[in-house]
Amino acid sequence: MHRKITRRDFLNGVAIAAGAAMMPWDLSAAVLGEGQAAVGPENSPNYYYPPALTGMRGSHPGSFDAAHSLRDGTFWDSAGKPEDTGETYDLIIVGGGISGLSAAHFYRKATGGKARILILDNHDDFGGHAKRNEFHVGNAFRLGFGGTFSIESPAPYSAVAKGLIEELGIDVSSYSKYVNKKVYTSAGLGSKMFFDKETFGVDKLVINPNPHGGSESENPAGLAPELLKQFLADAPLADQAKRDLQRLHEEPKDYFPGLTSDEKKAKLARISYASYLKDIARVHEDIIKMYQAMPHPLFGVGIDAVAAQDAWGFDLPGFDGLKLDDKPGKGMNRDAIPNEEAEKYFFHFPDGNASIARLLVRKLIPDAIPGNSVSDVILAKANYATLDDSGSPVRIRLNSTAVRVKHVGDAASAKEVEVTYSRGGKVYTARAKNSILACWHVVIPYICEELPDKQKEALASAQKVPLLYTNVALRNWTSLQKVKASSVYAPGMYHTYVNADLPVSIGGYECARKPEEPIILHMMKAACSPGHPARQQHSMGRMELYTTTFETMERKIRDQLARTLGPGGFDPARDIAAITVNRWPHGYAYEYNSLWDPFWLEGIETPCEVARKPHGRIAIANSDAGAYAYTDEAINQAWRAVGEITKG
Numbered sequence: 001m002h003r004k005i006t007r008r009d010f011l012n013g014v015a016i017a018a019g020a021a022m023m024p025w026d027l028s029a030a031v032l033g034e035g036q037a038a039v040g041p042e043n044s045p046n047y048y049y050p051p052a053l054t055g056m057r058g059s060h061p062g063s064f065d066a067a068h069s070l071r072d073g074t075f076w077d078s079a080g081k082p083e084d085t086g087e088t089y090d091l092i093i094v095g096g097g098i099s100g101l102s103a104a105h106f107y108r109k110a111t112g113g114k115a116r117i118l119i120l121d122n123h124d125d126f127g128g129h130a131k132r133n134e135f136h137v138g139n140a141f142r143l144g145f146g147g148t149f150s151i152e153s154p155a156p157y158s159a160v161a162k163g164l165i166e167e168l169g170i171d172v173s174s175y176s177k178y179v180n181k182k183v184y185t186s187a188g189l190g191s192k193m194f195f196d197k198e199t200f201g202v203d204k205l206v207i208n209p210n211p212h213g214g215s216e217s218e219n220p221a222g223l224a225p226e227l228l229k230q231f232l233a234d235a236p237l238a239d240q241a242k243r244d245l246q247r248l249h250e251e252p253k254d255y256f257p258g259l260t261s262d263e264k265k266a267k268l269a270r271i272s273y274a275s276y277l278k279d280i281a282r283v284h285e286d287i288i289k290m291y292q293a294m295p296h297p298l299f300g301v302g303i304d305a306v307a308a309q310d311a312w313g314f315d316l317p318g319f320d321g322l323k324l325d326d327k328p329g330k331g332m333n334r335d336a337i338p339n340e341e342a343e344k345y346f347f348h349f350p351d352g353n354a355s356i357a358r359l360l361v362r363k364l365i366p367d368a369i370p371g372n373s374v375s376d377v378i379l380a381k382a383n384y385a386t387l388d389d390s391g392s393p394v395r396i397r398l399n400s401t402a403v404r405v406k407h408v409g410d411a412a413s414a415k416e417v418e419v420t421y422s423r424g425g426k427v428y429t430a431r432a433k434n435s436i437l438a439c440w441h442v443v444i445p446y447i448c449e450e451l452p453d454k455q456k457e458a459l460a461s462a463q464k465v466p467l468l469y470t471n472v473a474l475r476n477w478t479s480l481q482k483v484k485a486s487s488v489y490a491p492g493m494y495h496t497y498v499n500a501d502l503p504v505s506i507g508g509y510e511c512a513r514k515p516e517e518p519i520i521l522h523m524m525k526a527a528c529s530p531g532h533p534a535r536q537q538h539s540m541g542r543m544e545l546y547t548t549t550f551e552t553m554e555r556k557i558r559d560q561l562a563r564t565l566g567p568g569g570f571d572p573a574r575d576i577a578a579i580t581v582n583r584w585p586h587g588y589a590y591e592y593n594s595l596w597d598p599f600w601l602e603g604i605e606t607p608c609e610v611a612r613k614p615h616g617r618i619a620i621a622n623s624d625a626g627a628y629a630y631t632d633e634a635i636n637q638a639w640r641a642v643g644e645i646t647k648g
């Protein structure tokens with residue numbers, strides 16, 4: 001446990017003394033002023049290539065200081081006078097995630113392809129949440145997703161979003177050709193649950209009878225009676241808890257006799273699943289602890305902050321006796337409403353939707369990523385030196401935080417918008433005919449002060465969901481094979497979900513097939529504080545993620561994997577080759593929650609509708625604009641925003 005992990009092998013395969021030597025904040029002096037140019041030869045330590053960096057990624061150190069000091073009211077004290085770049089564009093986009101990149105694409109299409117566009121992003125890499133993590137383990141090359149995992153959405157993709165996916169050349173229906181669903185099942189692996197001694201009195205790995213949020217290649221959700229029997233025999237739960245769990249599954253009871261189905265759903269929309277289990281189904285507290293973290297992958301909070309109606313939608317136990325009709329109830333989260341058409345529209349690239357971001361960048365700046373097909377983009381290496389080339393009509397300027405966006409003159413009559421941004425400790429301005437803010441909505445009130453107060457308030461309410469998406473490169477997966485686990489739900493641990501990489505081989509990229517081969521283990525943490533309203537939990541969790549060091553996270557990862565996989569012979573010092581923690585204090589878009597947000601009532605204008613209103617030459621995109629944490633929404637909102645500034 002206490003031996004040092006060297007990450008020597010993991011930077012473009014080049015040996016360096018310590019992983020920390022390559023952290024992006026060390027690159028800043030050399031690179032920030034150079035337009036993310038490749039400042040060293042490829043494979044040298046100061047070659048600018050963010051996907052290969054390990055350690056703390058996602059919102060990496062150096063990416064948020066300017067925005068936070070703007071929030072704290074201290075930014076302008078030390079900023080100095082902005083330098084005018086003299087640059088003028090047709091459009092300046094703030095935010096280089098899928099929404100910002102799509103907006104650039106739609107704008108060029110709408111205006112004939114010659115438009116000059118500048119995209120600003122505060123991170124050292126493009127893609128927003130859709131980030132690529134690369135690892136070299138010995139001779140093996142492994143890709144991981146640093147955020148956005150796949151093309152998937154609880155509701156069907158719109159014609160616009162589907163149209164873009166097709167235009168990029170992605171044939172979603174071909175997915176089955178690339179995924180090898182049998183890699184783990186044929187080796188006897190499946191879903192497991194880890195009970196930890198701090199929460200349940202003993203460390204124990206048992207079969208997970210009802211996996212929710214496990215990897216797509218495994219047992220489908222649903223409960224086989226023989227699995228429940230085995231689970232009840234093995235799980236370290238109190239005897240009463242075991243009886244209660246069996247009762248929940250096998251002795252359906254109508255807890256609300258005399259009410260109609262709609263009346264029951266209305267009640268369920270207003271109580272949490274934790275309260276339903278505790279106060280209505282009256283189960284032992286071990287059951288509540290066991291289910292507590294189950295909705296983390298979807299909501300980033302536990303069952304204390306998820307409505308019982310949504311839990312019914314996810315097939316969690318305790319509702320059969322209510323005899324609810326199949327119709328979605330009012331106030332149900334879209335995630336909880338099954339949709340067959342949407343379920344079929346699924347595609348996972350080895351780097352997640354970073355492939356979508358890369359395909360968009362290739363369309364916007366063809367020199368940036370070589371090749372011309374979906375399959376060749378997987379292994380193609382981006383040339384960051386070409387992203388901000390003065391000769392290119394579209395430029396992507398990284399490490400650049402927009403700090404002020406304002407009309408030059410009155411919003412109603414202005415001909416231009418001026419955007420001020422902070423980069424490498426200096427402040428610059430550029431102008432454009434229009435601007436699209438495709439960044440996180442909570443940032444917008446600080447950078448666009450001229451917006452009406454009501455709109456700023458609505459923007460500020462979009463508290464994003466804080467998450468960690470951690471990729472751990474293992475030298476082999478023999479220990480997983482020995483404990484027969486391809487995914488582990490661990491309700492009491494730091495990361496509550498652990499999944500072996502989804503085995504996808506595409507475009508010359510090969511996933512691990514044999515247990516002796518290196519693999520990526522994906523771990524997920526929702527930073528939440530049970531017992532508080534969801535928005536408050538998100539804000540507390542955000543603080544937690546910003547203030548926890550990588551070293552602390554690394555210790556927790558090693559401890560968790562040693563305890564979970566130790567019985568399979570796992571040794572963290574020997575078997576972990578590299579760790580990339582993708583920290584997202586501003587993660588998923590906030591989705592309305594029937595426990596606190598009366599969003600479904602007639603006549604209510606939801607905060608996102610108020611937040612996304614255009615203002616003069618400024619339009620507002622991002623998945624926040626639809627209060628929906630999915631790629632299709634990021635695309636839909638980009639389309640709407642472009643429509644607003646190009647019409648007329």
Ligand SMILES: Cc1cc2nc3c(=O)[nH]c(=O)nc-3n(C[C@H](O)[C@H](O)[C@H](O)COP(=O)(O)OP(=O)(O)OC[C@H]3O[C@@H](n4cnc5c(N)ncnc54)[C@H](O)[C@@H]3O)c2cc1C
Pocket residue numbers: 067094095096097098099100120121122123127128129130146147148149150151152153400401402403438439440443447467468469584586587588589621622623624629630631632634
């Ligand atoms: C961990 C995680 C997993 C996810 N998994 C999925 C999934 O599997 N499928 C799915 O459909 N969706 C998923 N999502 C949702 C995801 O957010 C969307 O799919 C989509 O990628 C969002 O794109 P966006 O452009 O709207 O926002 P973002 O990707 O957040 O991009 C906005 C960009 O604006 C930048 N920015 C903010 N302020 C400023 C500023 N002042 N100046 C310059 N730049 C700024 C941000 O740093 C960011 O880079 C996931 C999200 C997270 C966090």
